[in-house]
Amino acid sequence: MGYSLSVSMVVILLVALILSAFRILREYERGVVFQLGRFWKVKGPGLILVIPGLQQMVRVDLRTIVLDVPTQDVISRDNVSVKVNAVIYYRVLDAQKAIIQVEDYHAATSQLAQTTLRSVLGKHELDDMLAERERLNADIQKVLDAQTDAWGIKVANVEIKHVDLDESMIRAIARQAEAERERRAKVIHAEGELQASEKLMQAAQVLAQQPGAMQLRYMQTLSAIATDKNSTILFPMPVDLLSGIRVVKE
Template sequence: MAPSLIFIVFIILFFLSGIKIIYEYKRALKFRFGKYIKTLKPGLRWIIPVIETIQVVDIRVITINIDSQEVMTEDNVPCSIDGVVFFRISNPEKAVLEVEEYRFAITQLSQAALRDVCGKVELDTILSKREEMGKNIKAIVELETMEWGIEIRDVKIKDIQLPENMKRMMANQAEAERSRRARIILALAEEQAAGKLLEAGKLID
């Protein structure tokens, strides 16, 4: 094979190896000799092979699970609570350059915030105000992530696991409450029936 043909083939392969396709929902940070140059937008892009590299970042909403955390509530009830965090990268440059492994960092922040928030309230508050608890956790996490170019969209508490003895106590309490309401309804019904009988007796007289 002629040297000129080999050179042409090499140039073609060199050019093709630098072609990159960036999807609409992603951004690519371009580095030259390890130094950040700019962020490439969606479309067909070309970088200098070997000299330049790219790091692709997904800018869609991303979901991360908060693993079950052992929490002692303010009224000394142990429980296991897990949740989910919804976030998106609003500034790809900061998300890559300011923090290492932002997914791991958000997970750790969320776990710590969940334990902190839920440990300062009573169990009844956690059970009845999950939405409020999620907002409080979100506020704590986004204080840190704003500096990383990451926007926390929402935090949801998914499941709350209680000890078996606590479940039995709550079931007994609920049963007692239902029984109390039933007795009140029965007493009201008897009172109304007695009133009707009294009215009927007056009519007969």
């Protein structure tokens, strides 16, 4: 009786051991298998066999991971303090490197993203952070991708979400924008005056070729002024007419 019970227990243990050796990996998962502490191979997806006590497996997710970089205090090249946060999209390309080359690839990528964000943005001025985000995103992505390549990680995209300024800097930027608009208005007004003077010079040259045209233009101006009954018109007498009267008297 005792012998049969022992055999039954052994059989049950063997069956449980065999069942525990089978693992199922999803399509987006890979298993990094170690045999007696040494790397053996990367398995999956599907049904795989891992010998208990002899082999160990570490699951690795190959899907794209969205990493939210915490807000970082950045001092720009023109000595302006801003708060910047970003989001990074990356995925594991080589499961073996991601497990063997770095202790925790997710934490390592997060810390590297924070330091890279501060160092890259610190080389640019505030105007670049506000107006050229696409170029800055590409620069940060390039640096991160190069440094994480040894970990088997591909950084696909980097997006700067917010650049927060303090109230004093916002007021300074508003004053700068207002001064810029005033400068443009003055330039446009000056260009208009220049174009108007050029047209007047051309008109004067045309009128000078025909003396009668000047008189007609003068009469048109008087006619336009006469429409306003509140205006007093002083009509100058031509010098030629006065010379004629003087000759008659003599």
